[in-house]
Amino acid sequence: MNPELGFEEFQTGALVAETLNQLEVEYQTGVGKTGIVARLGNGNGPKIGIRADMDALPILEANDVPYKSTVPGKMHACGHDAHTTMLLGAAMLLKDKEFDGEIRLLFQPSEERSDENNISGAPAMISDGAVEELDAVIALHVLGMFDTGMINISDGFILANTDTIEAKIIGKGGHGAAPHMAIDPIFVAAPVISAIHGIVSRRVDPNKPAVITIGRISGGTVSNVIPGEVEFSITLRSFDDDVRELLIQETINAFEIAKNMGADCEVDVQRGYPATYNDPEVASWIRETAIDLVGEENVISRGPSMGGEDFGYMSRASKGAMFNVGVRVPGGPDRFLHHPEFDLDEDALPIGAAVLAETAMRFIEGKFK
């Protein structure tokens, strides 16, 4: 009910701290700006991290429920409040265990938002040392397309490199009846668009998933005036690093076509999160644990999506894996992330907490082959 945007998780962090105090778990604040790190165990032995993100989205909630956002224009539409709750639940389950090793609880800020240096919560925590010495790091994300009680865990790349390009084709405005006195950027846009949409189909290994979407095109205001510019907003998704670079470079090249048609271009590449790679070994720990907790029939492996997550940074800094916890009320509607009517079934909270805690504990105890 008190959603806060990235790097502004002041009340949320205070609630986390207060809860950890009640649980008598030690913690450190200010890790990655507004992040919190708590440590369990004596530190002498294997070390595993559990990460949950805490931030909300700038969306006006459209649900009419008692626990609706009280802050107009902000909403936990990506379920990070549930993630934080489940990590606190894992803390409850684990706090009285004594063991050789460390289970590190990573309450991460700002998964959705990057600061002025293009740094989001995960790299901010990493640069403050939050994942140092960890043998592995695990995380979860709620998903409203699966019923409560289901766990989805896959090997390999599960979420994509997510880059953004803002670009312009710059022509020369003029009267629509005298095209020869102008350079029409809308005309130039057509081959550029066709070239961009051939990058995935012609330049990328067909066995390496990739997506380029032009989500926005905008130029001109009226029928009889040739505008000076057309603007584009583009998202680029990939798994492999070499594909990532290819998509960026070839999109830049496609805009350079403008220069062969009398126009010019500006291309601004905004690198986003790296792909999240689920280490097969870590994923197998989660799968094995989940099968024991929710039953084999409820553990699925849906493979990759082209979505993005800043957990990709953590799964590069350490071995890692992320799984999904189903949060759809069985029989209820699908609940889409980032939608103003996103909601989740709270019955999923103890399930997520249990899978996190039990996977970490089994790892510490050396129970995985």
Added chain:
Amino acid sequence: MNPELGFEEFQTGALVAETLNQLEVEYQTGVGKTGIVARLGNGNGPKIGIRADMDALPILEANDVPYKSTVPGKMHACGHDAHTTMLLGAAMLLKDKEFDGEIRLLFQPSEERSDENNISGAPAMISDGAVEELDAVIALHVLGMFDTGMINISDGFILANTDTIEAKIIGKGGHGAAPHMAIDPIFVAAPVISAIHGIVSRRVDPNKPAVITIGRISGGTVSNVIPGEVEFSITLRSFDDDVRELLIQETINAFEIAKNMGADCEVDVQRGYPATYNDPEVASWIRETAIDLVGEENVISRGPSMGGEDFGYMSRASKGAMFNVGVRVPGGPDRFLHHPEFDLDEDALPIGAAVLAETAMRFIEGKFK
């Protein structure tokens, strides 16, 4: 200083009427809504009309001059106030002549604007009988790319058919990372744009001028969401009727390409003004008169432009011709029509009035071969 938009020329009409009263010229109001028709001569013999338009544009004047528009957001940026003034000037020059025949003064409303039935001032006056029985009709338009003292008069088509198409490509919105779940209308836009820009180059007789300009394209708001639609605003220019129909039909066909790519389209054709055809005989009268009045070196023939004018309706209802009067202060800057800094050299006013009056009078007197 008191600009009024199309079909709202109440004060302007009142000023015209008052001036005609002072000149003791009889007139009729309410012709074509806010138009005025005055008649000189005894009506027994040849009949010629002179048309001037009276309306202003919804543009905020950017000039800082004593005679600046006093109505914010309205401005005589197309010089129709000068046209009206010159027609009143012609009335002064002609009012005392006695002759067999008729010189009909057509003070036309709303050249710039069409009503809810797609009727602008010229067809409105025509349907009220304003050009009935005329042997010919002449008109002028000021032009700030020629110096004061110059007259531009050409034969044949001088201004274009001017049609507008508002269209949409309708896809299916979705997440930018899952293009297969959506139908991306921006992708579809590329072949549609290419097809449209091939109509003029591949389907139209190269000796028949034509232009299709997409002046606006707009779809989507952010990089990672595939929008549901892309909108287009298009102007189509031509001289010949068959080319006009071809442009319209092939543009519609080009949008139908969307249907072969999983999308849909909506195409709204808004037929505008017909091309203005200068009858060579009538044009020769104006040329001959102008040469006598301003000298052969100041009479030019610049040929066609792809601009539009609702005088096209009048030059279809009667034999007709329109000429340009230069209004650039010699040595001064070009003055573009429809520009917030449009202005004109008032020294051009008696010249335009004289060419109108003298051409009409010579026609009445049978002085042209």
Added chain:
Amino acid sequence: MNPELGFEEFQTGALVAETLNQLEVEYQTGVGKTGIVARLGNGNGPKIGIRADMDALPILEANDVPYKSTVPGKMHACGHDAHTTMLLGAAMLLKDKEFDGEIRLLFQPSEERSDENNISGAPAMISDGAVEELDAVIALHVLGMFDTGMINISDGFILANTDTIEAKIIGKGGHGAAPHMAIDPIFVAAPVISAIHGIVSRRVDPNKPAVITIGRISGGTVSNVIPGEVEFSITLRSFDDDVRELLIQETINAFEIAKNMGADCEVDVQRGYPATYNDPEVASWIRETAIDLVGEENVISRGPSMGGEDFGYMSRASKGAMFNVGVRVPGGPDRFLHHPEFDLDEDALPIGAAVLAETAMRFIEGKFK
């Protein structure tokens, strides 16, 4: 029946020479390689040239007529045999006249073909001085879309600059199942084609006729192999010099798009004949003469075509004009130039000869205003 290709008009030239001998007209051979120049008059006064071309085409004649080509694969499919005949006819009509001035008969070789230095018959004759000192030069071309008895004569540009571009998009061949290992030149061809067909519609003044046609595209042999190259053959037509240069440069630029898509290109520009410009004064002489000879109702003015002619060189070296002589048997089928079934109505021969001779003679006699 004895057609010879460009610069091989040996028998044809011998027949011309023999006929001129019979007519007792003096001539000079070897002007522009296989061309012949004959001169009438005493040379002291006005000078006018009449040009006829003599060469045939490498086409297998498909007509079954007694006067069919006797040389397989060669044919007078463009009517140059008729042109030569009509110029000989003019010689007959003029040979006994005595006058102050000169009528120069230009029997031109190789209108259809350029030598290894890209020189066709007209520039070859010009560089040998064939049009020096001429006040004007006239010529005719038969046309099977007009009935015998008709003369078509227009002012200004009547035939186009005719340039050719041979180009390649050079990719990298490979297996069709592994596009990422290749650079697919057929994919690259699409935006290049779209860019080329936008040059006329977007970059050229709509009142200046222009055509770019890609007449040939060819790449690859089977479905599952990506070819290394795609070839293009392109013709470019225009009237104005600046449009000509624009078409060439922008077509080159369009192929450069290949370089932005990982491919390369080669573009070979082959400049062809310049546009033929009919000087309005010379055209008026032909029109006036033709009206007297065939009647006003049979003299038309069809305006420009985008075809080409090397008479363009002559009409640049001197004032000039070319007219068309209808050669369709009235009621008969259209006869297309360069078609294996081209044929013509020989009744047209004396008409063409008479217009040529009479126009020249009236000019010499100072009968045109």
Added chain:
Amino acid sequence: MNPELGFEEFQTGALVAETLNQLEVEYQTGVGKTGIVARLGNGNGPKIGIRADMDALPILEANDVPYKSTVPGKMHACGHDAHTTMLLGAAMLLKDKEFDGEIRLLFQPSEERSDENNISGAPAMISDGAVEELDAVIALHVLGMFDTGMINISDGFILANTDTIEAKIIGKGGHGAAPHMAIDPIFVAAPVISAIHGIVSRRVDPNKPAVITIGRISGGTVSNVIPGEVEFSITLRSFDDDVRELLIQETINAFEIAKNMGADCEVDVQRGYPATYNDPEVASWIRETAIDLVGEENVISRGPSMGGEDFGYMSRASKGAMFNVGVRVPGGPDRFLHHPEFDLDEDALPIGAAVLAETAMRFIEGKFK
């Protein structure tokens, strides 16, 4: 040295039969036209098939080796002679075993070629009952990009659905200088090509591999004539059935764009081989056996290729899997299939034979979990 094309494997079949006679293995000829089926074991128990293809390619061999093809224009450029040899080797290894069950040796004709009913060797044998009652079927293919001694075996789809489309855009021919009298099919080709290359990037799930390659485009002969048609040869590759149908249907739709541009189209879909799916269980048998025979370090899993194989029919008729046997002389050059210089290291023959025989025998003996 005696290569024979598909369904013409008469000498090859005779050699197989003679060898089986020598080995005292019973067999049946004429299965699937020129195919041969041999059976080992008593037939009472588990049944497994081993398939090898026998046909050659219409390629002129460019190697200079003693065992070079003796038939000009025919060559074992895809290694099927080696496949047949290895299956005969497996027969040698297995012929003296007595067991409950059946090992069925499938000497298949015409993997490369389909008959007039679009039937290649695998479906021909299947319809003659060759894989009936089999629990599984295995096969191998040599590959010159891996060293001799290596085995490549992957799970799931390893080779693609392979369909072909031959299509035409049908315009209307005409003179290149008069595009408005023609319908230019090369102009129409551009948006069609762009639409086709957007199918994979915009319409297919990015996690489902797909390829559409236009391998051939051909239209027109000279620069100044607009051709009547442009032809296309296209290969379509996919794994999933729904993607396969999508590629075919959307390619057809893309050609329908021609109808919106004044042209027409003809599209001929030639369905080829279905994707080869390696059943994970059968693949695990091969992997386990290969690890024992060549060592874990020499067994790799390279995942899918977009190539095609008619073994896809067999792996649909029964559970099946195909593996690759490296045939590159270690340190030697890559040897590309279907290349006139294809060659292979014969040291690989006993390895392939052994993996085939041992996998089959272990299966019969129930040694796989």
